[in-house]
Structure formats: structure tokens, C-alpha cells
Amino acid sequence: MVTTNLEFLEGFEQRMRLVAAIDSIINRGNRKMEFERLFEPGQLDNIILSVLVFIMERTLTEDEDCKMESIANFVTQIMPDYSLDLTSEVTRKLTEYIIKDILQNGGEPRFYPIMQYGQGMEQLRIRLIDDKLIDVPRGYVLNYQLTDQGYDLLFRTKEVEQEISFTIEELKLRELIKRKNYKKAIGQSANLVQMIRQKKNDIRQFVQKVRENIYDVNIEEFERLVSSTYTLLEEEYGMMNEIRAMIVISEERLKEEETTRGALDEQMSKARSEIAVIRRNINLTIGEQKELILERLSLSRIYKETIADSFALSRARFYDFEQVILKPLERCDENKVPGLWRLLNPLFKPNPDRTLNLLTLFERQARLKQEEEGTKSIVLEELGEDTELHIITQLNNRNLDFIQGLLEFADRRRESFRFGEFFLDLENNSSTYQELTVDDLIFKTMLKLYDLQVIDLKKWKTQQEDVVANATGELDVSYCLYRLEYSHPDLYGIKKLEISKPDEQLFVQNLETQIGEETFSRRIAISDFRIEVSFE
Amino acid sequence: MSDIKTALKIYRKLVEKGQLDRETEGDLFLEFRNVEVRSILAEFEDELDFKTIEVAGTLYLLPNMTNDVMGFTTKDIRESVATDARLVDAYLLSYISMFILFLFYGGRNRNPKQREFLRISKLIEELDRRFGMALADQEQVKVLEETYALNFTRIAELWESKQDYEERGRKTKTGTILNTCRLLERENLLRLVEEDRELRPTRKLDDLMLNYYLDDSRVDEIKQFFEGAEPDA
Numbered sequence: 193m194v195t196t197n198l199e200f201l202e203g204f205e206q207r208m209r210l211v212a213a214i215d216s217i218i219n220r221g222n223r224k225m226e227f228e229r230l231f232e233p234g235q236l237d238n239i240i241l242s243v244l245v246f247i248m249e250r251t252l253t254e255d256e257d258c259k260m261e262s263i264a265n266f267v268t269q270i271m272p273d274y275s276l277d278l279t280s281e282v283t284r285k286l287t288e289y290i291i292k293d294i295l296q297n298g299g300e301p302r303f304y305p306i307m308q309y310g311q312g313m314e315q316l317r318i319r320l321i322d323d324k325l326i327d328v329p330r331g332y333v334l335n336y337q338l339t340d341q342g343y344d345l346l347f348r349t350k351e352v353e354q355e356i357s358f359t360i361e362e363l364k365l366r367e368l369i370k371r372k373n374y375k376k377a378i379g380q381s382a383n384l385v386q387m388i389r390q391k392k393n394d395i396r397q398f399v400q401k402v403r404e405n406i407y408d409v410n411i412e413e414f415e416r417l418v419s420s421t422y423t424l425l426e427e428e429y430g431m432m433n434e435i436r437a438m439i440v441i442s443e444e445r446l447k448e449e450e451t452t453r454g455a456l457d458e459q460m461s462k463a464r465s466e467i468a469v470i471r472r473n474i475n476l477t478i479g480e481q482k483e484l485i486l487e488r489l490s491l492s493r494i495y496k497e498t499i500a501d502s503f504a505l506s507r508a509r510f511y512d513f514e515q516v517i518l519k520p521l522e523r524c525d526e527n528k529v530p531g532l533w534r535l536l537n538p539l540f541k542p543n544p545d546r547t548l549n550l551l552t553l554f555e556r557q558a559r560l561k562q563e564e565e566g567t568k569s570i571v572l573e574e575l576g577e578d579t580e581l582h583i584i585t586q587l588n589n590r591n592l593d594f595i596q597g598l599l600e601f602a603d604r605r606r607e608s609f610r611f612g613e614f615f616l617d618l619e620n621n622s623s624t625y626q627e628l629t630v631d632d633l634i635f636k637t638m639l640k641l642y643d644l645q646v647i648d649l650k651k652w653k654t655q656q657e658d659v660v661a662n663a664t665g666e667l668d669v670s671y672c673l674y675r676l677e678y679s680h681p682d683l684y685g686i687k688k689l690e691i692s693k694p695d696e697q698l699f700v701q702n703l704e705t706q707i708g709e710e711t712f713s714r715r716i717a718i719s720d721f722r723i724e725v726s727f728e
Numbered sequence: 729m730s731d732i733k734t735a736l737k738i739y740r741k742l743v744e745k746g747q748l749d750r751e752t753e754g755d756l757f758l759e760f761r762n763v764e765v766r767s768i769l770a771e772f773e774d775e776l777d778f779k780t781i782e783v784a785g786t787l788y789l790l791p792n793m794t795n796d797v798m799g800f801t802t803k804d805i806r807e808s809v810a811t812d813a814r815l816v817d818a819y820l821l822s823y824i825s826m827f828i829l830f831l832f833y834g835g836r837n838r839n840p841k842q843r844e845f846l847r848i849s850k851l852i853e854e855l856d857r858r859f860g861m862a863l864a865d866q867e868q869v870k871v872l873e874e875t876y877a878l879n880f881t882r883i884a885e886l887w888e889s890k891q892d893y894e895e896r897g898r899k900t901k902t903g904t905i906l907n908t909c910r911l912l913e914r915e916n917l918l919r920l921v922e923e924d925r926e927l928r929p930t931r932k933l934d935d936l937m938l939n940y941y942l943d944d945s946r947v948d949e950i951k952q953f954f955e956g957a958e959p960d961a
Contacts, residue, residue: 260922292847299845325921325928332921509944513834516947517826520954522862526876529815532822534953538790539936540915541746542778542798678910679903681924 201309209316212304213345216318217241221302222293227286235274241349242270243290244338247321248346251337251393252386257326258336263287291336295321320345322397337393378466381473384432388480391421395487421484432478439471588671590627594637595672596680597624602725603684611638611721612699629703635718638691640667642721647689649673650728690724734759735768742780742789743798746916747932750785760787783935790940793949820883824908827855828918832929833937840942841934846927848909852901859884 217240228236246266250258264280264287271278278286292298296319303315320342323334338346398417446464450456456464517535524532601614615634618625628634641647652673677683699720705712729737738756741748750757759765760782773779777795781788791798828846831854835842862884863869872879891900909927912918917933920926929937940946 299843332919334921510840510942511944511947512836513830516950518830521823521826522880526878528954529819529878532819534793536825537793537795538941539917542743542789542791
């Protein structure tokens with residue numbers, strides 16, 4: 193007999209969602225064998241799931257940021273359980289592999305086909321963790337948290353029934369307090385904190401999702417979230433206060449008992465400290481609920497606005513970037529090359545200062561010249577500088593070489609040194625040596641540094657403002673540091689350089705210059721300055 | 729305040745920062761919705777060759793492709809590589825910039841955004857593959873070589889000639905990419921995170937790409953750029 197009633201398959205997609213989540217771990221893409229081969233079969237699966245549990249613990253129970261470092265520390269902590277002793281560098285890379293390559297699929301979306309009977313196959317996007325970029329001084333850090341799918345997976349794998357509602361958790365807590373089972377009630381109240389925080393995270397992630405990509409969001413999801421939050425707030429808020437009142441009564445009873453008896457026995461004292469923890473958790477939950485009320489309102493506003501914007505967006509048709517831009521760019525007429533900036537123009541900030549700034553009238557005028565360097569047969573645009581401007585550029589570059597050389601040497605030495613030592617070391621690098629000794633630039637610049645006495649790199653890092661290209665060729669330490677920061681963002685970890693003349697010691701050097709067939713020699717004598725260096 | 733004054737105030741803010749956010753400039757932002765102010769700004773747009781678009785609480789000023797008063801120049805691009813950069817370097821930088829945009833927003837389905845982040849190592853791999861393909865296509869190489877002195881094959885060769893990605897010097901692959909990314913970062917389009925090993929698009933880039941740059945209506949303009957008469961650089 194053929195069964196035609198397929199009701200038993202209703203909600204089948206729910207089951208497959210769990211399979212899809214697990215598949216993303218077990219059949220992970222982007223496998224890197226250098227890490228995979230470190231483990232016995234199945235071991236890494238255990239570690240990945242442990243990492244997910246850690247992220248949940250960290251963000252929900254402890255309400256702490258969860259950065260790559262803390263996850264790496266956790267991985268280090270559990271490695272002995274797998275009988276592995278990895279160096280901290282390998283552990284860090286392994287953690288990155290787990291987070292970036294496996295759980296975030298290298299930044300690309302991962303999909304899993306799911307059958308929705310009656311509606312057909314649907315591609316479900318799998319994303320177990322999410323990250324948030326946080327601005328910190330001098331950079332950004334990433335904070336990781338679980339997504340709805342991530343929580344769903346963890347709750348189900350711990351066999352907590354999905355249907356458990358906040359109300360049931362609350363009822364359990366109330367019953368436990370009634371029965372004076374404070375020890376269990378602590379765990380129960382902690383569950384409440386977790387649940388309310390999860391709801392808060394849901395809202396934040398939803399807002400982020402709405403802002404990042406409205407296509408990933410559907411109206412059912414929004415309504416579900418808003419209505420579930422609303423229900424949670426309306427129905428539970430009163431009950432939480434009721435529980436708090438019960439706690440207060442319990443505390444009062446204990447107090448009375450203490451007054452009557454004169455002191456509390458060990459068991460009663462324990463109960464009192466347990467009640468204190470419960471009260472803290474309840475207060476925490478109520479506090480978080482209040483925040484949730486505010487976040488719900490902003491959620492509705494953001495969603496409505498983005499939906500309005502997306503109406504325009506959904507009508508928009510996008511061109512094929514590869515066909516329209518990339519391929520023509522690869523067959524580009526050479527006459528078009530000087531104008532390629534036009535492609536980027538609409539994305540860049542307006543740059544009116546260059547053309548509308550009155551000061552440009554007073555700038556040195558440059559004559560166009562043919563450049564001749566590098567790959568042959570390339571016709572270069574006629575653009576350049578007049579000789580003087582060229583000299584200034586060279587001077588700037590030489591000053592930069594000098595400052596870079598000095599910091600590099602200080603980094604190698606890690607202690608104070610004399611100018612003479614630096615100079616002799618420089619002789620090993622013939623091209624820089626030539627650059628810096630011609631016109632005696634190195635000596636003149638050194639005297640200027642002595643004049644400055646201190647180069648405070650740490651202060652410069654905190655105070656730096658917009659640096660303009662040095663138009664004079666004079667030594668401008670700030671300009672040099674600005675350029676140097678591109679290649680060495682930490683400026684060799686140096687905090688400060690102090691230039692002093694501790695004694696009358698001289699550094700004497702004979703320099704030779706070859707002009708035609710003639711060799712000229714000149715003798716330079718300069719105070720042998722001492723350069724003190726301190727590191728961060 | 730008169731409408732013209734309000735329009736000028738909005739224009740000035742837009743020119744200064746490239747954008748106007750409702751969160752920080754609520755009053756001015758709402759003035760943009762005033763029909764009179766809007767029409768004055770529309771005239772500015774026509775005459776000064778730019779566009780304004782509003783996306784999720786932010787107003788952006790976008791210089792048109794042909795706008796060389798507010799926009800960039802080849803010299804700016806070259807100087808972002810290095811003061812002594814050549815045209816071939818500027819070509820490479822432009823190509824890498826476009827390739828990054830392609831990897832992020834090159835999807836062919838309803839949602840063109842393809843990824844949330846891009847690791848520099850992955851970008852190098854993808855560029856290697858793309859340039860490798862270009863060099864392997866002998867027929868195309870021959871056509872390009874015969875037609876143009878400065879062509880994509882040269883760019884591919886320049887890329888191939890760079891050392892591999894461990895070093896960060898200007899002449900390495902990583903250095904070249906970081907140079908490009910820093911330019912895009914200064915324009916608030918990308919963020920370099922995880923110690924310069926990963927790229928993330930900013931909200932501004934998402935907004936501009938999805939609400940303007942990738943719009944089908946721009947195809948003619950882009951085609952015209954590649955096929956039309958030689959523009960003034």
C-alpha cells in the first residue's frame with residue numbers, strides 16, 4: 193500500500209537544519225592538512241564543538257568579549273586532554289584555522305540543501321558564529337559570538353528541548369526557591385540570565401544582519417523576533433519581580449531566624465550566601481530586560497528604514513562585474529590607462545583641496561618630462577618634476593633612509609650607541625652609504641638631530657596629525673616617521689631616541705669621491721654623539 | 729535659514745567628509761528632504777558633476793567618473809604607490825583595487841555580495857591565478873603585445889616578478905597589495921584587520937556598491953569609458 197499522507201514529514205526541515213550545522217563541522221571545507229594531520233580521527237571535531245561551547249560560555253554566562261586570544265588560550269587549555277603539546281604559535285594558528293577557515297568558511301557563505309516538503313529544495317545558509325569589528329586605538333579587533341544557528345546546535349546537542357520557554361525556566365526557579373533548594377536555584381537563575389542575554393544577542397545580530405545585508409533577512413524572522421521579545425518582556429517581567437519578592441522574603445526569614453537564635457548554623461549561612469547569588473542573578477536579568485525593551489524599539493526603527501531602502505534595492509539590477517569591468521580592464525587600450533582612476537572616482541571621497549585650494553597657486557610649477565625606468569617598451573605618461581623638485585624628493589628620500597637606518601640600527605643594538613658605530617655599520621650597505629655621504633647629508637642631518645635632542649616616537653604616535661609632503665627637503669622627522677610607519681607600523685617598537693654629547697670625543701672619517709678619473713678625498717670630523725634608545 | 733544657505737551647508741559638509749550621517753548631523757540630514765533644498769542641490773549636482781545618494785541614514789557625495797575637479801588623478805594614484813611610481817604601477821594598483829571589489833561584490837545572483845572578509849593570502853592566490861591565466865593565454869598575449877606597448881601582460885609580468893608574500897616590502901606581492909588596500913582604507917572603503925592579514929569592507933563600501941556602483945544603469949557609462957574616445961587624464 194502506498195502511503196500518500198506525508199504529514200509525518202511536516203517540519204522535516206527542522207531536522208535537516210541540525211544535520212546541516214553538524215555537516216559544516218564534520219565535512220568542513222578549506223581543509224588544511226598541516227593542522228588536520230595533527231589529530232586522530234574525530235579529535236578535531238570535538239575541539240571545534242568545544243570552541244563553540246567556549247564562545248557561548250564566554251559571551252552568555254560571563255558576558256565578556258570573546259576575542260581570538262581568549263579562544264586560543266582556551267584551546268591551549270584543552271590540548272593536554274588530547275595528549276597534544278603544541279607551541280603557542282601553532283595553537284594560535286590552529287585557533288585561526290578553526291574560527292576563520294572552518295566556522296567562518298574563509299569569509300564565504302556556506303550553503304546546505306534542505307528539503308521543505310511541499311515547497312521544494314532550499315539552500316540553507318550555515319553560519320554558526322558571527323563576528324563584530326570593534327574600533328580600538330590604532331586598529332580593530334574582532335569579537336566572536338554564536339549565531340542563532342550556533343545556539344540552536346549547542347542547545348540541541350545538550351538535549352535541552354527547544355520548546356523550553358523562559359516561563360518554564362522561571363517556574364522551575366520559583367519552585368526551587370519555594371522548596372528552599374537554593375543550590376539548584378542558583379543554576380536555574382543563571383539559566384535565566386543566559387536566556388535573556390541570548391535574546392539580547394539575537395536582537396543585536398539581527399540589527400547587524402539587517403544593516404549588512406537585507407537579503408538575508410525575512411519578515412517572518414523579524415516578526416518572530418519582535419513578538420518573542422515582546423512576549424518575553426510583557427509576560428515575564430512581572431514574574432521576575434515576583435521571584436525577587438520571594439527572595440527578599442527568604443532573606444528576611446533568615447534574618448529573623450538569626451535574630452531569634454543569635455547566630456545561623458552552617459547550613460543557614462550557606463543558604464544565605466546562595467540567596468545572595470540568586471538575587472544578583474535576578475537583578476541582572478531584570479536589568480538586561482530593561483535594556484532589551486530599549487533595543488526592541490531601535491530594532492523596529494532600523495528594520496523599517498532598511499526595508500524602505502531595500503524596496504529601491506530590490507528593483508535594482510546589478511551588472512556582471514567581471515564582464516563589465518574586469519575583462520575590459522584586462523584588454524584595456526593603453527591610452528585609457530592614465531584615466532583608470534575614473535573607475536574609482538565615484539567611490540572615493542571628494543578631493544577638492546587639490547584643485548580648489550588657493551595655496552596650490554603658490555606651489556612650485558613642474559615641467560612634464562618623460563620617465564624612463566623599469567620595463568622596456570612601456571610608454572609612460574609625461575609627468576614629472578622639474579630638477580629642483582626632483583632634488584627635494586631625493587633629499588626627502590635620503591632623510592627617510594637616514595632615519596630608517598638609525599631606527600633599524602637602534603633596534604639591532606637594543607642599547608645606547610655612538611654615532612661612529614652607526615656610521616661604520618652603514619658602510620656595509622653601500623647604496624645607502626653612498627646616498628647619505630654624498631653632500632655630507634648624514635653629518636648635517638646628525639647635527640640637526642642633536643639640535644632636536646629627543647625624538648619621542650611614542651608621543652608622535654599619539655599626537656600625529658595630518659602630515660603634508662615635505663616641500664623643502666629639510667629634515668622633517670615627523671614626515672619621515674609618517675612615511676616609515678607604512679612599512680614598519682610599530683616603528684621598530686622604539687619609544688624614544690635621545691641624542692647627547694657626553695664628552696668631546698670626535699669621530700673622524702676620510703671620504704673619497706670619484707669624479708671622472710680623479711679621486712678626491714675629504715676629512716670629516718664630527719662630535720661622536722651618543723644615541724640613547726628606549727623601547728616600548 | 730534660507731534654502732540656498734541650507735543647501736550650501738549640506739554641500740560643504742558633503743565635500744568635507746564625503747558623507748553626512750543622520751546620527752551625527754540629524755537636523756541637516758532632514759533638511760535634505762526639503763524639496764527646495766533638494767532641488768538646489770540637484771543643480772549643484774548637474775553643474776559640479778557629482779551625485780548624492782541616500783542609503784540607510786547616510787547621505788553620500790559621489791564625484792562622477794569624469795569629475796576631475798573633485799576626484800582623483802593618475803598622479804594621485806601613482807603617488808599612493810610611491811613618489812617614483814610609474815604608470816605601470818598605477819595600472820596594477822587600479823587592477824588590484826577592482827579585483828578586490830570583484831572578489832567582494834562579483835556575485836551573479838540577486839545579492840552580489842560574495843563574502844564578509846578576504847584574507848590577504850587568499851587575495852594573492854586569486855591574483856596569481858588570474859594573472860597566470862592571462863599569461864597562459866598565448867593568443868591573447870600576442871594580440872595585446874601587438875596592439876599596445878603598455879598592456880595587461882606587462883601588468884601580469886610585473887606581478888609575477890614580485891617576490892612572494894612573506895616579505896612586506898614595497899616590491900613584494902604583499903607590499904603591493906597592502907599599498908593598494910591602504911589607499912582604499914584612507915578612503916574609508918576597506919579595513920585592514922588581524923595585523924594587516926585580512927580585509928573587511930566598510931559600511932560605506934557596501935552602501936556605495938549595492939546602491940550605486942553596481943547598478944545596471946551604469947553599464948553604458950563604463951562601456952563608454954573603455955570604448956570611447958581617450959579621456960583627459
